[in-house]
Amino acid sequence: MSEHYLLNYVDCTEYKLPLDLQNIFGRKRETFLEIGFGSGEFILQKAIENPNADYLGVELSMISAKKLLKSISRNHVGNVRALLVDASFALRNILPKDSMSGVYMNFPCPWPKKRHSERRLNTVSFIEKIAKVLKKGGFFQLYSDSEEFVHEMFGEVGKTNCFDDPVLEVNPTVGVGTRYEKKWLDMSKEIFRMKCVRIKCEINGEEDVVRVSNLWIDDIDEKSLQKVDGKSFSKNEIFVKFMGLYRNMDRNTFLIETLTVDRDFSQRFYVNLSRRGNRWLIKLDSQARPFRTKAVKFALRVLSEKIAKKDPGGDQNH
Numbered sequence: 009m010s011e012h013y014l015l016n017y018v019d020c021t022e023y024k025l026p027l028d029l030q031n032i033f034g035r036k037r038e039t040f041l042e043i044g045f046g047s048g049e050f051i052l053q054k055a056i057e058n059p060n061a062d063y064l065g066v067e068l069s070m071i072s073a074k075k076l077l078k079s080i081s082r083n084h085v086g087n088v089r090a091l092l093v094d095a096s097f098a099l100r101n102i103l104p105k106d107s108m109s110g111v112y113m114n115f116p117c118p119w120p121k122k123r124h125s126e127r128r129l130n131t132v133s134f135i136e137k138i139a140k141v142l143k144k145g146g147f148f149q150l151y152s153d154s155e156e157f158v159h160e161m162f163g164e165v166g167k168t169n170c171f172d173d174p175v176l177e178v179n180p181t182v183g184v185g186t187r188y189e190k191k192w193l194d195m196s197k198e199i200f201r202m203k204c205v206r207i208k209c210e211i212n213g214e215e216d217v218v219r220v221s222n223l224w225i226d227d228i229d230e231k232s233l234q235k236v237d238g239k240s241f242s243k244n245e246i247f248v249k250f251m252g253l254y255r256n257m258d259r260n261t262f263l264i265e266t267l268t269v270d271r272d273f274s275q276r277f278y279v280n281l282s283r284r285g286n287r288w289l290i291k292l293d294s295q296a297r298p299f300r301t302k303a304v305k306f307a308l309r310v311l312s313e314k315i316a317k318k319d320p321g322g323d324q325n326h
């Protein structure tokens with residue numbers, strides 16, 4: 009089916025980052041991004057109406073991505089791709105700078121409760137990430153049913169100095185035709201539309217993706233390895249926790265279940281520790297391929313330091 013329309017985690021870790029959009033779409037056209045496409049009605053309709061442009065959607069939900077893939081296939085649409093990953097991480101690490109002609113966000117969850125405020129997609133840092141992927145002159149358009157969310161977004165956009173003055177409309181005549189829009193209209197709620205255009209600005213967001221190499225150690229201390237299980241380590245905005253230890257019968261291979269967090273982006277995967285001749289190799293297990301982030305690199309390094317058999321006369325890492 010239209011499997012190549014879905015760029016999932018594994019694809020992204022295989023590709024060189026940031027993504028080469030020309031390679032992804034097989035041509036060089038204007039590209040538009042939708043954040044949180046849900047059932048995909050909007051992005052699909054845009055793609056059908058504008059066959060000469062390309063559309064990339066970023067979603068967290070696999071169920072949503074599958075719905076979009078089905079519609080793509082049913083409608084024989086060739087100019088849409090779905091990226092299954094957190095939008096914040098995608099904007100910072102996966103999408104090229106100055107590449108999008110427009111960014112759409114339709115009815116994001118406003119997360120009104122204070123304890124969920126970190127999930128809101130209307131912070132200065134998130135808006136700066138949107139600005140980073142937009143071309144100069146490219147637009148950002150938000151539809152929402154939450155007046156509070158839109159007003160906050162309005163204020164935060166101004167703080168970035170990356171956009172012209174946003175225009176706010178109440179109950180715009182043109183809708184987006186999505187499931188959530190229908191839901192709010194059926195409840196006779198007001199709809200808000202905010203639109204602004206990126207102006208010239210310098211954004212120097214630091215990326216999380218780095219080069220991660222395999223590590224070698226001369227010998228392991230199994231007691232230290234047992235102790236590491238369940239422990240967590242942190243540094244700056246990086247967090248690592250070793251969540252489980254599994255070994256094969258002859259104790260020549262261990263799998264260490266690992267959780268890493270870079271800022272607010274978490275990943276769970278296995279680190280593979282295996283004897284190779286008279287040394288031990290520490291590497292990411294090939295089954296689960298995380299993005300090679302600073303936290304992933306830190307996890308390998310901490311593990312190698314904690315489990316290496318202490319040899320006062322020798323050097324442990326090579």
Ligand SMILES: C[S@@+](CC[C@H](N)C(=O)[O-])C[C@H]1O[C@@H](n2cnc3c(N)ncnc32)[C@H](O)[C@@H]1O
Pocket residue numbers: 043044045046047066067068069072093094095096113114115116117186187188189
């Ligand atoms: C309230 S729904 C709106 C869906 C659709 N835009 C509509 O108007 O019907 C919000 C969507 O955003 C997605 N989402 C939430 N946080 C996200 C994130 N950090 N990155 C990507 N997608 C996200 C959710 O999975 C959900 O599909």
